[in-house]
Amino acid sequence: MTGEAAQQIFHQYAPNSKVSLSWGGRQASFDDPAAGGGRSLFPHSADVMGASDFQSFQAMDSTSNVADITDMTKTLHAYGPVMVSHYKPDSGSQMTWNADLDAVFTPANMASLQQNGLFAFSFMDNVNMNSSDVAYQKVKTIVQTYAHD
Numbered sequence: 674m675t676g677e678a679a680q681q682i683f684h685q686y687a688p689n690s691k692v693s694l695s696w697g698g699r700q701a702s703f704d705d706p707a708a709g710g711g712r713s714l715f716p717h718s719a720d721v722m723g724a725s726d727f728q729s730f731q732a733m734d735s736t737s738n739v740a741d742i743t744d745m746t747k748t749l750h751a752y753g754p755v756m757v758s759h760y761k762p763d764s765g766s767q768m769t770w771n772a773d774l775d776a777v778f779t780p781a782n783m784a785s786l787q788q789n790g791l792f793a794f795s796f797m798d799n800v801n802m803n804s805s806d807v808a809y810q811k812v813k814t815i816v817q818t819y820a821h822d
Contacts, residue, residue: 677724691726694718695758698732701744715748722752727792729756732773735764739776743786750790761797770801771808778815794819 680692703711715722722728728749732738742757749755762769776782783791796802802812 677721680724680726693725693727693729693756693758694721696728696730696745696749698730698734698738698741698745700730701748702741712748715752719752722749725753727754727756728752728790729758731759732757733759733761733763733797734769735762735766736769738762738769738773742773742777743782746786746789746791753790754792755790756793756795757791758793758795759797760794761801765800767801767804767808771811774811774815778819783819 683690683692700714701712704713705711706713709717730741730745730749732742732745734741738760746755746757760773762773777786796812802808
């Protein structure tokens with residue numbers, strides 16, 4: 674089954690649904706042209722990405738996700754709107770989570786990400802945001818500042 678055929682099934686049975694592949698967040702951080710890996714894999718998937726309603730990726734590095742979010746958003750924007758479909762440091766590190774949010778959700782950085790097609794950001798779960806009132810307030814401020822209809 675092709676990506677386009679799968680998308681048509683979703684659209685047939687859930688007409689308002691939007692369909693996307695979700696890439697690993699480190700895909701744009703390296704390149705292996707000989708093996709068609711890293712950044713060199715994107716052109717091989719252009720037909721599937723072209724059939725998708727938007728592009729998406731996960732950001733799960735345990736030490737920092739800022740560069741991955743920036744690089745993947747810039748790379749995937751060539752194929753359509755972009756969503757961080759799954760965010761959480763794999764280790765669950767609160768330190769990484771705090772540092773990532775402090776770096777990603779600044780006015781200048783968000784303006785750049787949005788110019789590169791970022792339209793949505795999904796947290797994997799609520800564990801980090803509920804770890805303290807400070808963390809909860811941080812997410813609340815982010816949502817109030819950057820969420821759009």
